[in-house]
Amino acid sequence: MKIKKILPQLLTLLFIVLVFGFFTMNAQENMSTRGLEFGFGFLNTQASFDIQFSLIDYDGSHTYARAYLVGLLNTLLVAFIGIILATLLGAIVGIARLSPNYLIRKTASFYIEFFRNIPLLLQIFFWYFAALRALPMLEDAPMLLNSSFMTIKGLYAPSPIWINFDVFFTTIIIAMIVIFFFARYAKKKQEQEGKRLPVLIISLAIFTGLPLLTFLIGGVDLSWSFPVIRQMSASSYTFDGGLKIPPELIALTLALTLYTATFIAENVRAGIQGIGKGQKEAAASIGLTPSQVLKLVVMPQALRIIIPPTTNQYLNLTKNSSLAAAIAYPDLVLVFAGTAMMQTGRAIEIVGITMATYLTISLGISLLMNWYNKRIAIQEK
Amino acid sequence: MIIKKFNTLKFNHHKNRNISLISGVLFFSVGIIDFYLNNYFNTNITSFLPRIINFFTPLIFGVIGLHLIRIEFSGIKILDSLNKNINTTNFNAALSVSIILLIIFGLPPLLNWLILDANFAGDSKEACTGGGACWVYIKVWFNRFMYGMYPNTEQWRVNLTFIAVLVFMAAGFFTPTRLRNYLSLYYVLILPIISFILIYFIVSGGSFGLVWVETGAWGGLSLTFMVSFFSLIFCFPLGMMLALGRRSDLPIVKYSSLSFIEFWRGVPLITVLFMSAVMFPMFLPDGTYVDKLIRVVVAITLFEAAYTAEVIRGGLQALPRGQYDAAKSLGMGYWRMHVFVILPQALKLVIPGIANTFLALIKDTPLIFVVGLLELVGMLNLAKTNPKWLGFSMEGYVFAGIIFWIICYSMSKYSQNLELKYKTDR
Numbered sequence: 001m002k003i004k005k006i007l008p009q010l011l012t013l014l015f016i017v018l019v020f021g022f023f024t025m026n027a028q029e030n031m032s033t034r035g036l037e038f039g040f041g042f043l044n045t046q047a048s049f050d051i052q053f054s055l056i057d058y059d060g061s062h063t064y065a066r067a068y069l070v071g072l073l074n075t076l077l078v079a080f081i082g083i084i085l086a087t088l089l090g091a092i093v094g095i096a097r098l099s100p101n102y103l104i105r106k107t108a109s110f111y112i113e114f115f116r117n118i119p120l121l122l123q124i125f126f127w128y129f130a131a132l133r134a135l136p137m138l139e140d141a142p143m144l145l146n147s148s149f150m151t152i153k154g155l156y157a158p159s160p161i162w163i164n165f166d167v168f169f170t171t172i173i174i175a176m177i178v179i180f181f182f183a184r185y186a187k188k189k190q191e192q193e194g195k196r197l198p199v200l201i202i203s204l205a206i207f208t209g210l211p212l213l214t215f216l217i218g219g220v221d222l223s224w225s226f227p228v229i230r231q232m233s234a235s236s237y238t239f240d241g242g243l244k245i246p247p248e249l250i251a252l253t254l255a256l257t258l259y260t261a262t263f264i265a266e267n268v269r270a271g272i273q274g275i276g277k278g279q280k281e282a283a284a285s286i287g288l289t290p291s292q293v294l295k296l297v298v299m300p301q302a303l304r305i306i307i308p309p310t311t312n313q314y315l316n317l318t319k320n321s322s323l324a325a326a327i328a329y330p331d332l333v334l335v336f337a338g339t340a341m342m343q344t345g346r347a348i349e350i351v352g353i354t355m356a357t358y359l360t361i362s363l364g365i366s367l368l369m370n371w372y373n374k375r376i377a378i379q380e381k
Numbered sequence: 382m383i384i385k386k387f388n389t390l391k392f393n394h395h396k397n398r399n400i401s402l403i404s405g406v407l408f409f410s411v412g413i414i415d416f417y418l419n420n421y422f423n424t425n426i427t428s429f430l431p432r433i434i435n436f437f438t439p440l441i442f443g444v445i446g447l448h449l450i451r452i453e454f455s456g457i458k459i460l461d462s463l464n465k466n467i468n469t470t471n472f473n474a475a476l477s478v479s480i481i482l483l484i485i486f487g488l489p490p491l492l493n494w495l496i497l498d499a500n501f502a503g504d505s506k507e508a509c510t511g512g513g514a515c516w517v518y519i520k521v522w523f524n525r526f527m528y529g530m531y532p533n534t535e536q537w538r539v540n541l542t543f544i545a546v547l548v549f550m551a552a553g554f555f556t557p558t559r560l561r562n563y564l565s566l567y568y569v570l571i572l573p574i575i576s577f578i579l580i581y582f583i584v585s586g587g588s589f590g591l592v593w594v595e596t597g598a599w600g601g602l603s604l605t606f607m608v609s610f611f612s613l614i615f616c617f618p619l620g621m622m623l624a625l626g627r628r629s630d631l632p633i634v635k636y637s638s639l640s641f642i643e644f645w646r647g648v649p650l651i652t653v654l655f656m657s658a659v660m661f662p663m664f665l666p667d668g669t670y671v672d673k674l675i676r677v678v679v680a681i682t683l684f685e686a687a688y689t690a691e692v693i694r695g696g697l698q699a700l701p702r703g704q705y706d707a708a709k710s711l712g713m714g715y716w717r718m719h720v721f722v723i724l725p726q727a728l729k730l731v732i733p734g735i736a737n738t739f740l741a742l743i744k745d746t747p748l749i750f751v752v753g754l755l756e757l758v759g760m761l762n763l764a765k766t767n768p769k770w771l772g773f774s775m776e777g778y779v780f781a782g783i784i785f786w787i788i789c790y791s792m793s794k795y796s797q798n799l800e801l802k803y804k805t806d807r
Contacts, residue, residue: 009633016637023664030663101473102466103480117789118782119744122758126782129765130775319649326750337655347659355648355656362647 027348034345040353042344043068049339051330053246064340071335072357078249078331079318082256086317087310089257090264097269108265116262121323123259128251128327138229138237147226149239155250156227159243163221168214175210179203248329252321260317264310271306272298304376311369315362322358332357401449402460409446412439416482421489443478444471495779506770518773519780522764526780529600529755535592539603542583546576546610573614580607596674597753602784604756608674609743612681616742617735619682620689625719627694638690645687650745653680658752677749685742692734696727729803736796740789757781 031038043065050060054070055077096108115123133152136142141151149156162168186197214220227242275298283297284290324331325338332354341350416439418424430438447468455461467477498513501520509515519526528536549572553564585594599607626638645653657680658673665671700723708718728735747758755763761777764770 005631009631012634012637026666027663030667033667099473100466100469101477103477104473107480113790114786117740117786117793119747119758119785121747122778122781122785125758125762126775126778129762130778133774322649322651323748325651333649333651333655337652341659347663351652351656351660355652358649358652359644359647363643 031348036346038348040349042346042349047340047343049343051335052328053249053330064344067340068332068336068353071330071332074329074335075318075321075324075331075333078252078256078321078324078329079314081253082260082317082321083314085253085257086260086264086313089261090310091268093261093265094268095272097265098272112262112265115258120255120259120320121326123255124251124323124327127254128248132247132251138239139231147224149227149229152247153244154247155245156239157243157245158224158226159241161223161225164214164219167218168211168220171211171214171218172207175207178210179206182206246329248324248327251327252324252329256317256320259320260313263313263316267306267309267313268302271302271304274305275301307376308369308373311365315365318361319358398452398455401452402455405446405449407446408442408449412442412446412478413481413485415439415442416485420486439482440475440478443481444475447474447478514776514779515773516776518764518770518776522760522770522777525601525764526757526760527601528603529760530598531594531600531603532592532598535594538583538591542579543603543606545579545583549575569614569618573611576610576614596672599674600755601760602757604749604754605743605746608678608681608746608749608756609739611678612685612742613739615678615682616686616689619686621693621724623686623690624693624697627690628697642687642690645684646691650681650684650748651751653684654748654751656680673752673754677752677754681742681745681749685738688738688741689735692731692738693727695734696729696731697723699730700727732803733796733800736792736799740792743789743792744785757784 028038044063046060047062047064047067048060049067051058051067051070053074055073056066056070058066058070093108093111096104097112099105099108135150135152138149138151138153141149144150147158182202183199186199190196215222225241227239227244230238230240232238279297279301280293283293288296321331322333325334328334337350337354341347344350415426418426419439425435434441448471450460451464451468451474452460453464455464468474494513496513499516500509500513501516502508503517504521505517506515508517524533524536528539531539553567553572556564556567582588583591584599585596623638623642626634627642629635629638654677657676661671661676704722704726705718708722713722746756749756750759750762758781761774761781765774765777
């Protein structure tokens with residue numbers, strides 16, 4: 001009986017040790033023949049390559065560690081924008097899938113079937129190499145909304161210039177804290193006295209009112225810097241001022257959003273359909289209005305079904321953003337596992353760091369999700 | 382109540398019905414015609430209206446038209462079903478009209494580009510004179526898109542192998558009843574070996590008087606099929622072992638399976654392929670060389686096996702405890718219980734999940750461009766940089782999109798059918 005339990009475990013252990021031992025021994029040998037030494041010291045040396053698009057201050061004189069940070073931030077930027085847009089689009093399409101209107105329903109399911117069955121890489125290529133290349137040159141681009149230009153080199157939009165931005169930012173944080181405590185107070189009051197306070201309206205008022213006040217008394221000011229076209233030579237133009245969003249970022253965000261939204265839409269639909277008709281009827285029969293039924297009965301239960309698979313999609317989107325390397329958007333994979341590795345030749349360390357980064361993001365979010373799932377799970381007696 | 386009154390008209394008795402019907406149809410047609418003329422003849426019949434309203438006139442007229450024909454129990458069958466389906470409220474009517482206008486706006490130019498103005502005849506870039514798509518490009522490059530750099534005269538070998546593998550796969554459906562028990566053994570063990578031998582000797586060549594073709598020259602859609610076929614048949618048994626391992630009560634087995642699964646699920650495929658390309662050779666003894674294609678297949682197999690394991694685990698968890706208890710009470714051991722009782726039922730439950738994993742696998746294969754293998758999408762990117770054929774990237778991507786869409790869509794429909802077929806009530 002004991003042998004039966006110990007033997008398979010010993011064999012597994014032996015297998016793992018053998019495989020890892022074989023790999024490490026070879027790696028040590030290979031590295032010593034190439035004159036490399038395993039270590040992360042190279043992170044502090046000068047990177048001496050440029051990155052096209054970066055959120056923080058960076059040029060060739062910074063270190064590899066800084067380049068890694070630039071790549072990571074670019075990845076997180078794409079993932080963040082993609083997640084927000086995909087959630088919005090997915091929720092709309094998912095609800096539209098259940099619409100009583102035949103045309104809306106069919107359009108939504110056409111969209112879902114169309115975009116989810118084409119490889120994401122192909123979609124990214126399509127937007128980047130085919131669709132965005134059809135945009136006008138800098139000098140021919142029409143002005144959109146009196147301020148922006150959509151050109152072959154990317155989107156040029158006005159950028160805000162803040163005075164005392166930190167005051168403004170702190171106020172927003174304070175407003176959020178105030179709203180949090182107010183919502184808790186309102187809930188308590190309802191549970192004790194049965195009185196419902198207009199939480200949404202008051203929260204919105206606090207959220208817009210407090211930051212706006214800082215313009216009047218906090219010395220905060222906002223002005224815009226508009227992109228203005230300038231001729232550099234006979235045929236080359238450039239824009240001064242404003243904000244430049246590179247076409248790589250646009251193509252990547254567009255493709256990731258359209259692709260992931262189809263999966264989120266299916267999750268939303270499944271979640272809403274998963275709520276039994278009896279629940280809605282029971283809620284209506286105790287006198288709740290249709291909007292209350294949706295808010296207090298259907299959505300809390302539907303969210304329980306929707307959120308776990310949707311988080312999975314968020315993770316997929318973050319991991320899929322690594323396809324950026326294919327169109328040269330400087331994300332973590334391109335900057336670090338691409339350029340930095342070519343320059344240093346440290347394959348093991350760099351691929352290891354890259355994988356560990358993604359692994360940390362994934363495991364972190366899934367731990368958070370498990371905790372959340374346990375919290376919202378129905379407590380059965 | 383107010384909304385309801387606003388949404389349905391009161392005068393539904395017969396005297397007024399025809400008037401409102403006719404005026405409704407009239408309004409609706411005016412809206413559509415206005416939009417049509419605006420878009421395709423550059424004339425604006427409602428230009429006397431102010432500019433801001435003018436832009437929305439088709440929508441406004443359409444909604445008014447639909448509002449007028451929204452008559453309850455009109456007695457006309459078509460009208461009733463129309464009202465019920467696309468015209469229940471004013472909001473719905475506005476959405477319906479927007480979609481109709483969008484179709485009018487988008488469909489004709491799309492059809493023109495795809496078919497009507499497209500060029501099909503000829504075999505050089507100069508043949509593309511119309512304003513539409515240049516399908517000549519696809520025609521000229523078709524062999525490259527299907528077989529990559531595989532020599533033209535040798536392509537029958539790829540076709541032959543594919544047909545042979547299909548025949549061997551189909552053979553499973555015609556096995557006599559007394560061999561049925563060995564069917565899964567055939568699919569899991571014998572078929573992969575047969576297909577590997579076929580590909581090794583026929584596609585790769587080098588013996589029996591066939592010219593040797595290196596794997597770097599393989600490519601196109603056939604490579605997509607090869608990579609996804611092998612990854613699928615290898616990742617399935619591996620995933621099954623991992624799923625069993627993860628549910629095992631032996632701690633070392635359990636946690637090593639768990640960490641294996643979580644590791645591969647946590648990293649993007651592109652970094653795995655990077656690893657197989659640049660990191661893996663460092664892990665092998667100096668001088669050993671593993672073919673690129675094999676490295677890629679192994680990488681994708683390990684990656685997808687982790688996902689398959691999670692899918693199968695879902696099936697194992699969904700089985701009621703009674704099944705395990707019943708099998709144990711019959712005196713079955715661990716392996717007998719799983720092979721004869723648990724897995725056959727669990728695998729039936731996870732067919733849709735497995736099909737989804739396989740779909741994801743097919744959609745992931747274009748990523749192998751990272752290691753320099755060019756399947757369909759990679760070939761497209763190569764072809765579009767050819768100086769003789771610049772400027773046709775759109776046609777290429779549309780072509781590949783259609784092919785992938787047909788493959789993935791038919792597979793997802795097939796898996797839905799399987800799901801219905803194997804649905805056993807509990």
